[in-house]
Amino acid sequence: MITTSGLTKVYRSRGREVTALDGVDLHVREGEVYGVIGQSGAGKSSLIRCVNLLERPTSGTVTVDGVDLTALAGRGQRASKELRQARSRIGMVFQHFNLLSSRTVQDNVELPLEILGISGRERSRKALELLDLVGLSDKARSYPAQLSGGQKQRVGIARALAGDPKVLLSDEATSALDPETTRSILQLLRDLNQQLGLTVLLITHEMDVVKTVCDSAALMERGQIVESGTVGELLATPGSELAAALFPVSGEASGDDRTVVDLTFHGETATEPVISQLSRTYNIDISILGAAMDTVGGRQVGRMRIELPGRFEENVVPIGFLREQGLQVDVADVADVAGRAELASGEPRLVKEGVAK
Ligand SMILES: Nc1ncnc2c1ncn2[C@@H]1O[C@H](COP(=O)(O)OP(=O)(O)OP(=O)(O)O)[C@@H](O)[C@H]1O
Numbered sequence: 294m295i296t297t298s299g300l301t302k303v304y305r306s307r308g309r310e311v312t313a314l315d316g317v318d319l320h321v322r323e324g325e326v327y328g329v330i331g332q333s334g335a336g337k338s339s340l341i342r343c344v345n346l347l348e349r350p351t352s353g354t355v356t357v358d359g360v361d362l363t364a365l366a367g368r369g370q371r372a373s374k375e376l377r378q379a380r381s382r383i384g385m386v387f388q389h390f391n392l393l394s395s396r397t398v399q400d401n402v403e404l405p406l407e408i409l410g411i412s413g414r415e416r417s418r419k420a421l422e423l424l425d426l427v428g429l430s431d432k433a434r435s436y437p438a439q440l441s442g443g444q445k446q447r448v449g450i451a452r453a454l455a456g457d458p459k460v461l462l463s464d465e466a467t468s469a470l471d472p473e474t475t476r477s478i479l480q481l482l483r484d485l486n487q488q489l490g491l492t493v494l495l496i497t498h499e500m501d502v503v504k505t506v507c508d509s510a511a512l513m514e515r516g517q518i519v520e521s522g523t524v525g526e527l528l529a530t531p532g533s534e535l536a537a538a539l540f541p542v543s544g545e546a547s548g549d550d551r552t553v554v555d556l557t558f559h560g561e562t563a564t565e566p567v568i569s570q571l572s573r574t575y576n577i578d579i580s581i582l583g584a585a586m587d588t589v590g591g592r593q594v595g596r597m598r599i600e601l602p603g604r605f606e607e608n609v610v611p612i613g614f615l616r617e618q619g620l621q622v623d624v625a626d627v628a629d630v631a632g633r634a635e636l637a638s639g640e641p642r643l644v645k646e647g648v649a650k
C-alpha cells in the first residue's frame with residue numbers, strides 16, 4: 294500500500310546540509326498498522342512528510358495505493374491537481390491536532406471537504422457521520438477550546454478521514470496525551486483500521502504504542518531503517534533490538550561462569566516440559582531468572598530468561614537441544630544482559646529527548 298524506495302531527504306539551510314533520510318526502503322502492506330519508532334532526530338517526521346509529499350524527497354520514490362507520488366508535479370501549497378487529488382486519499386493526524394480555534398468541531402471536520410468543493414449539505418452529512426464514528430456526535434457545535442486533548446485528537450482523526458482515505462498517517466498522535474487517553478485513541482485507530490480497512494502508518498517514540506496496536510514495526514536510526522518486520526518476525530529474530538524492547542525480560546546472571554539464555558515462545562508452546570527435559574537429559578540445574586507472558590501485536594508471547602551453569606562453550610549442546618525443541622534461543626553475553634536490563638527498566642535508548650515520561 295505504501296512503498297518507498299531509496300528515499301533520501303537532504304535539508305539545506307544556510308550552507309549546511311542535514312541528511313534526514315538516507316535511503317529508506319519501507320513497505321507497508323494494505324490493511325496493516327505499521328509503526329516507525331526511533332529517537333529524536335532519527336528522521337521519523339521527515340519520512341512521514343515525504344510519504345505524502347508535504348516535503349519533496351531529494352531522491353527516491355514514494356508509491357501510495359499504486360500511484361507514484363514522486364512522479365506528480367508540485368510541492369506543498371503549489372502541488373499540482375493530480376498530487377492534491379492523490380493526497381486527499383491520504384489522511385494525516387498531528388501531535389498538536391492543528392484544529393482551527395475559530396471554527397466549531399463540525400466546521401473543522403468539514404474543512405477538507407470544502408477544499409474538495411463538496412456542497413454544504415453533503416459536507417454536513419459527512420462531517421456528522423465522521424463525528425459519530427469517532428464518538429463525538431454530541432460535540433459538533435463545540436469549539437476546540439471546549440474539548441479535552443483526547444477529544445481534540447478525535448476531531449483531528451475525523452478530519453483526516455473526510456476524504457475517504459485508504460491510508461492514514463499519524464505523527465506522534467498520542468504524545469500530547471495522558472496514558473489512558475492514549476489507549477483510547479490507539480483503540481480508535483485500531484477500530485478504524487479494522488472497520489474501514491484503513492492502512493495506518495504511525496510514527497512514535499513510545500514502545501507501548503507499537504506493542505498495543507502495530508502489526509509491523511521499523512526502527513529508525515540516523516535516517517535509516519535498521520530493523521523492520523512484522524511483530525512476530527521481529528520477536529523471532531535473534532538479537533533484535535526492537536523485540537527486546539517490545540518484550541523485555543530482566544534478571545541478572547548470578548556469576549561469571551554462567552550462561553544466560555533468553556527463550557521466546559509463542560502462545561501454545563509451553564516451555565516448562567522443555568526446561569525439565571533439559572535438566573534431566575543433561576543433568577544440569579537450571580535457574581529461572583525472569584519470565585513473562587504478554588500480548589504483543591495481538592498474539593500471546595512468552596519469554597523466559599534462564600541460567601545454565603558453566604560458560605557458553607560448555608553449554609553448546611544444551612542450547613542446541615533448546616533450539617531443536619523449536620524455541621527461539623538468544624544467548625546473552627554479560628554486557629548484553631546489562632544493556633537489555635537498561636532498555637527494559639529505563640528504556641533510555643528509545644525515549645525521545647526532552648519529553649517527560
Ligand atoms: N526543515 C528542516 N530544515 C533543516 N533540517 C531539518 C528540517 N526538518 C528536520 N530537519 C533535521 O532532520 C533531522 C531529522 O528530523 P525529523 O524531524 O525527521 O526527526 P524525528 O525523528 O521526527 O524527531 P522527533 O522525534 O524529535 O520528532 C534532524 O536532524 C532535524 O534537525
Ligand SMILES: [Mg+2]
Nearest residue numbers: 337338339464
Ligand atoms: Mg518528529
